[in-house]
Amino acid sequence: MRIKRRKKYFVFLCLLVASIIVGYALISSNLTINGLGIFAKNNWDVSISKITAKDSNVTVTTPATISPDGKKVDFNINLTEPGSFYEFNIEIANAGSLDAMLDTWNIEGLTDAQKEYISVVIKYDDSIDLNKYDLLNKNSKEYIKVIIKYRDDISAENLPSGDASISAAFDISYTMADENAHERERLDDTENYLKSGNILPEGVEKSQIEIVKTMKNTKAPLDVTPVGSYDLSFAENGSIMAYYYDTDNNGLYELYIGQVGGVKAGTSCNEMFSTMTALKEIDLSNFYTSRTTNMHNMFEGCSKLKTINLSSFDTTSVTDMGWMFFGCSEAEIIDVSSFYTPKLKVMDKMFTFCKKVKVLDVSHFDTSNVTSFSATFSTCQSLTSIDISNFDTRKITDFGYMFKDDISLQNVDMSGEFFDATNANGNFPEMFIRCSALQNVYVKDENQIALYRDYYGDFATTPFKVKA
Numbered sequence: 001m002r003i004k005r006r007k008k009y010f011v012f013l014c015l016l017v018a019s020i021i022v023g024y025a026l027i028s029s030n031l032t033i034n035g036l037g038i039f040a041k042n043n044w045d046v047s048i049s050k051i052t053a054k055d056s057n058v059t060v061t062t063p064a065t066i067s068p069d070g071k072k073v074d075f076n077i078n079l080t081e082p083g084s085f086y087e088f089n090i091e092i093a094n095a096g097s098l099d100a101m102l103d104t105w106n107i108e109g110l111t112d113a114q115k116e117y118i119s120v121v122i123k124y125d126d127s128i129d130l131n132k133y134d135l136l137n138k139n140s141k142e143y144i145k146v147i148i149k150y151r152d153d154i155s156a157e158n159l160p161s162g163d164a165s166i167s168a169a170f171d172i173s174y175t176m177a178d179e180n181a182h183e184r185e186r187l188d189d190t191e192n193y194l195k196s197g198n199i200l201p202e203g204v205e206k207s208q209i210e211i212v213k214t215m216k217n218t219k220a221p222l223d224v225t226p227v228g229s230y231d232l233s234f235a236e237n238g239s240i241m242a243y244y245y246d247t248d249n250n251g252l253y254e255l256y257i258g259q260v261g262g263v264k265a266g267t268s269c270n271e272m273f274s275t276m277t278a279l280k281e282i283d284l285s286n287f288y289t290s291r292t293t294n295m296h297n298m299f300e301g302c303s304k305l306k307t308i309n310l311s312s313f314d315t316t317s318v319t320d321m322g323w324m325f326f327g328c329s330e331a332e333i334i335d336v337s338s339f340y341t342p343k344l345k346v347m348d349k350m351f352t353f354c355k356k357v358k359v360l361d362v363s364h365f366d367t368s369n370v371t372s373f374s375a376t377f378s379t380c381q382s383l384t385s386i387d388i389s390n391f392d393t394r395k396i397t398d399f400g401y402m403f404k405d406d407i408s409l410q411n412v413d414m415s416g417e418f419f420d421a422t423n424a425n426g427n428f429p430e431m432f433i434r435c436s437a438l439q440n441v442y443v444k445d446e447n448q449i450a451l452y453r454d455y456y457g458d459f460a461t462t463p464f465k466v467k468a
Helices: 446-455
Strands: 009-020 025-034 046-056 059-066 072-079 085-094 100-108 118-124 140-150 164-176 209-215 228-231 240-245 253-259 281-283 307-309 333-335 385-387 411-413 440-443 464-466
Touching (some): 046 059, 072 140, 446 464
Parallel strands (some): 209 253, 209 281, 385 411, 440 464
Antiparallel strands (some): 009 164, 025 072, 046 085, 100 164, 118 140, 228 240, 240 253
């Protein structure tokens, strides 16, 4: 049993100071610990015991090093161009006789404008998010990675017009562990994750599901007796439970999936809800995807679904979104505005046949690792305008059928600094074919217009324009 005493804190304080001059960034950082306490005969001894530079493509003028007292980390780097980053791991050791737990962590001081070009990521070294009350047992160690990046998913107008001085702070506070403390999530904690593959019980078909909802507990959600219930946890230990009902006696089921704190998806959501052709409502507000790498075909063929709100999704680890919403023909809203995709590689046919979607906000997508846009937005027949100027297309080898049959499409903005079709070597077949309402296709310069028109005659009448 842990002793209850007044909380004592120590703080990791990371000060980021940067100066950017026309694409040049200088960041000087300090990581310090303050407020160590002594608890009677027990001792509080939490400190930085080791630091390892993991990866970098920057000029490191002062490598990340620990001060002699183990309470501070200093480093000095030059971020010279978009995409430049510096990553290192901090080993935090609890050498005392008291268990500690994570209390708070904050990033303060960066303005909204500065966040447009500088990102700071703080996670455990296995990319799991930090969570309040994460336990750091006595005589144990934890590893946290820090990544500072000059964002490469930005356009020139988001850079500062002149010198920029950045002063920001990141701090982590630990306090003495109490009854709220829990072991942190780890990748090998498979019992805590939703199993991959078919999430329905034997005898129930995907075409029989009309509603899907996620919950923050494992209790039966309705007062009536469910048609059935079953375990959906990877380890089959009851940590994730599913219940299905037919409250309106129409032969179609309402499916509820619950886990304490919310449902944690595993590494693969491939085809999880695909071909649920009767699905008319889905609530994934309690569905967490920080571990997920595969979302291929996740909602493919959900032809009756009208709204898909994925604002709670963490897509930072996802590599495959191919065919993700293919055939969601009745969906009027697909909210992917929060998607940040630094590891994404596959986007083929991602929104194909989303015939009723009028707006797609893909402004936070990072496409720097994507190699093909084949039919990505094809047959989005209600889409009138799309801004993909933030896309990095320098690795794209296939633009074929990208906007094919988008009959209402009037404006396409692909004028971003890194929207470059050179690597495609003319692989643009029918990119805008049957886009009969098209009025403006904005590109960054005349060279891009020539690049398209030199390869295909059907670009002769495409209304390319250099954006002012």
